[in-house]
Amino acid sequence: MIIRRFVPDDFEDILSIEQEAFSDHNPLVYINFYEMNMNGFLVAIDDNEIVGFVVGYQLNENEGRIFSLAVKDEYQSRGIGTKLIYAILKVFYGNLIQYASLEVRISNTRAQKLYNKVGFVSCWIEKKYYFDGEDGIIMKMRISPQCLLNVFDTSNNPSQKQVTLTKREPAFKIPDSI
Numbered sequence: 001m002i003i004r005r006f007v008p009d010d011f012e013d014i015l016s017i018e019q020e021a022f023s024d025h026n027p028l029v030y031i032n033f034y035e036m037n038m039n040g041f042l043v044a045i046d047d048n049e050i051v052g053f054v055v056g057y058q059l060n061e062n063e064g065r066i067f068s069l070a071v072k073d074e075y076q077s078r079g080i081g082t083k084l085i086y087a088i089l090k091v092f093y094g095n096l097i098q099y100a101s102l103e104v105r106i107s108n109t110r111a112q113k114l115y116n117k118v119g120f121v122s123c124w125i126e127k128k129y130y131f132d133g134e135d136g137i138i139m140k141m142r143i144s145p146q147c148l149l150n151v152f153d154t155s156n157n158p159s160q161k162q163v164t165l166t167k168r169e170p171a172f173k174i175p176d177s178i
C-alpha cells in the first residue's frame with residue numbers, strides 16, 4: 001500500500017468512495033480542495049486501486065484541519081485509515097503546523113477510536129453540526145515529532161517523497177470557507 005498526492009485522474013474513484021462513506025455527498029467540495037490545496041489531498045493505493053483518501057487544509061496559522069477521511073468498505077480494518085491520518089499529520093508538520101483538529105459525528109465511534117489511538121482528544125461538542133441535526137465532536141491533537149515516529153516506515157518506499165515534506169516549507173494558505 002502506498003500513499004501519494006491526489007491527481008485529477010483519481011477523482012472518479014474518490015467520489016465513489018466518498019459516496020459510499022458519507023450521506024452528505026458534495027463532489028464540488030473535492031474539486032475546490034484540489035484546486036486550492038493539492039498538498040493536503042492524499043490517496044491510498046493498493047494493487048493499483050484507490051482504496052482510501054484523506055483531505056486536510058490549514059485552518060489558521062497553527063492548526064491543520066482534517067476535513068475528510070474514508071477507506072473503501074472492503075479495505076477497512078487493515079490499518080489504512082491510520083496510515084492516512086499519519087500521512088496528513090506529516091504534511092501538516094512539514095508545513096510548521098503544530099495542531100491538528102477534526103470533527104466527527106457523535107455516533108461514529110469507529111472513527112473516534114481511530115482518532116483516539118493516534119492521539120486526538122475530544123474537546124467539545126458542536127450541537128447539530130451536521131445537516132441532519134446530528135451533533136459533532138471536535139477533536140484535537142498536538143503534532144510532535146514523537147507522535148510521527150511510530151508511523152508506517154516508508155524509508156524503503158518510493159512514495160515517501162510524495163507524502164512527506166522533508167524540507168520545512170512555508171505554510172500553505174487556504175481560505176476558511178471552502
Ligand SMILES: CC(C)(COP(=O)(O)OP(=O)(O)OC[C@H]1O[C@@H](n2cnc3c(N)ncnc32)[C@H](O)[C@@H]1OP(=O)(O)O)[C@@H](O)C(=O)NCCC(=O)NCCS
Nearest residue numbers: 021069070071076077078079080081082104110111113114
Ligand atoms: C473511519 C475509517 C476511515 C477507518 O478506516 P480503517 O482503515 O478501517 O481504520 P484502521 O484499520 O486504521 O483502524 C483504526 C482503528 O479504528 C478502529 N476500528 C477499525 N475497524 C473497526 C471496527 N470494525 N469496529 C470498531 N473499531 C474499528 C480501531 O480502533 C482501529 O484500531 P485497531 O486496529 O488498533 O483496533 C473507515 O471506517 C471509514 O472510511 N469509515 C467511513 C467514513 C468515516 O466515518 N470517516 C471518518 C469521518 S470523521
